[in-house]
Amino acid sequence: MSVSKLSKEQFGQFVDAMLAADRKVIGVVAKDDRFQFDELQSASALRLDYDVTILPPKKYVLPQIEPLLQFEVGGGAQSVMNYEPMILLGVHPYDLVAIRQMDELFSQGEYDKHYMDRRKQITIIACDIARPSKNIFASSMETAVVSDGYDILITDIGDAYLLDVATEKGHALMSYAKALAPAAAADIEKRQAIQEANRTGLNKHKLACKPSYLPKLMEKAYNHPVWLEKARLCFSCGSCNQVCPTCYCFDVQDQVNWDLKTGQRVRCWDGCLLENFATVAGDHNFRKDRASRFRHRLYRKAKYVPEKIGGQIACVGCGRCITACVADIANPVTIYNRLMEEQNLG
Amino acid sequence: MCDCCSEQKDIYLPEMATITKRRMLNGTELFMHLEMDSGKELEHAPGQFVELSIAGLGEAPISISSSPTQKGIELVVRNVGSLTRAIHKLEVGQKIGVRGPFGSLYPIEQAKGKDLVFICGGIGLVPQRSFIRYVLDNRKDYGKVTVLVGTKCYDMRLFREELALWSERRDMTLMETIDEAHDCWNGNVGVVTTLIPKVESDLPKSVVLVCGPPVMYKFVLMALAEAEVPADSIYVNLERRMKCGVGKCGHCQINGLYVCQDGPVFRWSDLALVPEAI
Numbered sequence: 001m002s003v004s005k006l007s008k009e010q011f012g013q014f015v016d017a018m019l020a021a022d023r024k025v026i027g028v029v030a031k032d033d034r035f036q037f038d039e040l041q042s043a044s045a046l047r048l049d050y051d052v053t054i055l056p057p058k059k060y061v062l063p064q065i066e067p068l069l070q071f072e073v074g075g076g077a078q079s080v081m082n083y084e085p086m087i088l089l090g091v092h093p094y095d096l097v098a099i100r101q102m103d104e105l106f107s108q109g110e111y112d113k114h115y116m117d118r119r120k121q122i123t124i125i126a127c128d129i130a131r132p133s134k135n136i137f138a139s140s141m142e143t144a145v146v147s148d149g150y151d152i153l154i155t156d157i158g159d160a161y162l163l164d165v166a167t168e169k170g171h172a173l174m175s176y177a178k179a180l181a182p183a184a185a186a187d188i189e190k191r192q193a194i195q196e197a198n199r200t201g202l203n204k205h206k207l208a209c210k211p212s213y214l215p216k217l218m219e220k221a222y223n224h225p226v227w228l229e230k231a232r233l234c235f236s237c238g239s240c241n242q243v244c245p246t247c248y249c250f251d252v253q254d255q256v257n258w259d260l261k262t263g264q265r266v267r268c269w270d271g272c273l274l275e276n277f278a279t280v281a282g283d284h285n286f287r288k289d290r291a292s293r294f295r296h297r298l299y300r301k302a303k304y305v306p307e308k309i310g311g312q313i314a315c316v317g318c319g320r321c322i323t324a325c326v327a328d329i330a331n332p333v334t335i336y337n338r339l340m341e342e343q344n345l346g
Numbered sequence: 347m348c349d350c351c352s353e354q355k356d357i358y359l360p361e362m363a364t365i366t367k368r369r370m371l372n373g374t375e376l377f378m379h380l381e382m383d384s385g386k387e388l389e390h391a392p393g394q395f396v397e398l399s400i401a402g403l404g405e406a407p408i409s410i411s412s413s414p415t416q417k418g419i420e421l422v423v424r425n426v427g428s429l430t431r432a433i434h435k436l437e438v439g440q441k442i443g444v445r446g447p448f449g450s451l452y453p454i455e456q457a458k459g460k461d462l463v464f465i466c467g468g469i470g471l472v473p474q475r476s477f478i479r480y481v482l483d484n485r486k487d488y489g490k491v492t493v494l495v496g497t498k499c500y501d502m503r504l505f506r507e508e509l510a511l512w513s514e515r516r517d518m519t520l521m522e523t524i525d526e527a528h529d530c531w532n533g534n535v536g537v538v539t540t541l542i543p544k545v546e547s548d549l550p551k552s553v554v555l556v557c558g559p560p561v562m563y564k565f566v567l568m569a570l571a572e573a574e575v576p577a578d579s580i581y582v583n584l585e586r587r588m589k590c591g592v593g594k595c596g597h598c599q600i601n602g603l604y605v606c607q608d609g610p611v612f613r614w615s616d617l618a619l620v621p622e623a624i
């Protein structure tokens with residue numbers, strides 16, 4: 001709708017005003033020498049200069065453990081659907097792209113009311129990346145800058161923040177901001193310069209092709225030796241799945257309360273790298289080999305999920321899997337580039 | 347259902363059904379007939395499955411074994427885990443949670459006028475029975491019907507009374523075999539593929555429907571290829587861990603396909619580029 005400007009001090013007051021009005025604000029805060037999304041207590045804890053968070057903000061749109069139903073053991077069940085309004089503050093563009101993909105996946109076909117009702121209560125204040133993380137490759141994945149999908153986008157232009165308010169939801173929050181001034185032409189130019197620099201500069205690993213080529217690349221890669229070579233070192237720990245902003249596979253489990261009479265059916269994060277992900281009754285495992293599970297993750301990112309969401313690649317270049325992988329084999333760019341190289345040779 | 351209605355529905359909430367009949371088919375397989383407490387029919391098609399649940403123990407995908415031409419639904423549950431063990435303890439009149447029906451259907455329309463050959467291995471007879479019964483209830487719509495049933499051992503044979511009735515029918519051919527010889531068994535001995543050469547229908551012109559344990563498919567498909575059955579006349583009914591049933595949770599994926607939505611019934615020619623299928 002419009003781009004406004006707040007000094008850094010005024011921005012802090014804006015955040016504190018939301019907190020004072022009892023708005024639930026989830027922001028980025030320090031956790032030892034790294035960062036995480038957590039419920040914000042005061043604007044002073046907010047770290048919009050963060051590089052990357054340990055877990056993506058998906059934990060607020062698809063929580064690690066989320067009750068779907070409550071029940072009486074052996075009896076009937078009711079839906080659990082009470083989702084509170086929430087503001088997600090400081091979402092980087094790559095994570096925003098991931099959330100938008102999930103919005104599409106949970107609303108297409110069978111409508112997932114749990115996900116969508118929760119999501120509708122969330123207002124997203126995205127923020128342009130101020131500091132690259134050590135493994136970011138968002139520029140390669142074309143997710144370093146976004147032009148839509150947020151309610152508000154903020155950009156640090158040095159002495160102030162610019163606020164691009166894009167939706168009604170975003171506009172409603174602006175009532176908490178005092179001394180809001182329209183951005184000057186020079187400010188907008190600064191913002192453009194930052195975004196243009198990010199568009200190409202957030203690229204610690206360089207993908208050797210356009211992301212749109214990946215589905216085609218994967219067509220001939222199924223029996224490539226790289227899967228076995230990499231997976232030989234895989235611990236099947238599932239860390240790459242857990243930290244991934246686009247991984248959304250889940251398990252459904254029944255948890256019985258201490259009274260042994262009531263309980264909840266919950267969904268919880270699962271991971272296709274975990275050994276028993278594809279095991280059925282009778283202990284038959286359809287993806288028993290580590291290599292087949294390792295390959296499945298890369299195919300989901302580059303081919304299977306894109307086929308469901310109009311071609312968008314389900315890897316947003318955050319680099320979290322590279323950092324989290326104990327065996328140092330998860331880097332998708334290394335694998336895709338190797339496939340590119342050998343495809344060109346062939 | 348229109349968009350605004352579908353957005354009101356919780357796809358994970360089971361409806362309650364009442365067990366109206368139950369009996370053991372063998373030492374591990376329980377047969378159940380259910381009626382929905384809503385009084386409505388599930389309106390499934392042959393080949394589809396439901397998610398069956400007991401609150402507190404969880405949910406599992408179970409094939410529907412009855413034809414939509416019958417009232418209520420029939421299911422067969424093997425006692426293999428904590429949920430199915432509890433299901434085995436339920437009595438007539440007790441309740442159970444049902445979600446569904448989910449998944450793709452047998453080629454009810456495409457198979458019309460053609461000879462049908464059902465190849466069933468073990469518990470694979472259970473989902474196949476939904477289409478066999480549908481065909482028998484609409485007998486004039488289809489050509490010759492041949493049902494091949496292979497069971498591991500004599501004691502595990504399913505639907506014995508019904509198989510006896512089928513073997514007496516003149517409008518279908520039933521051939522049965524067991525893997526291991528038994529004193530009480532005078533019939534064929536050997537795996538189900540040994541029955542394929544005995545089929546009297548013109549196999550290359552028939553529609554062949556296959557369901558059985560994972561290990562069976564490779565051998566049956568090899569035998570069918572040898573008998574020159576084209577891949578687009580073969581339908582396989584595949585099993586995976588369909589956890590959510592609605593194409594979200596990812597557990598039942600075969601490469602890019604979701605068994606809960608694209609399957610469980612697949613045309614074999616559609617799986618040519620799907621290496622994880624068998």
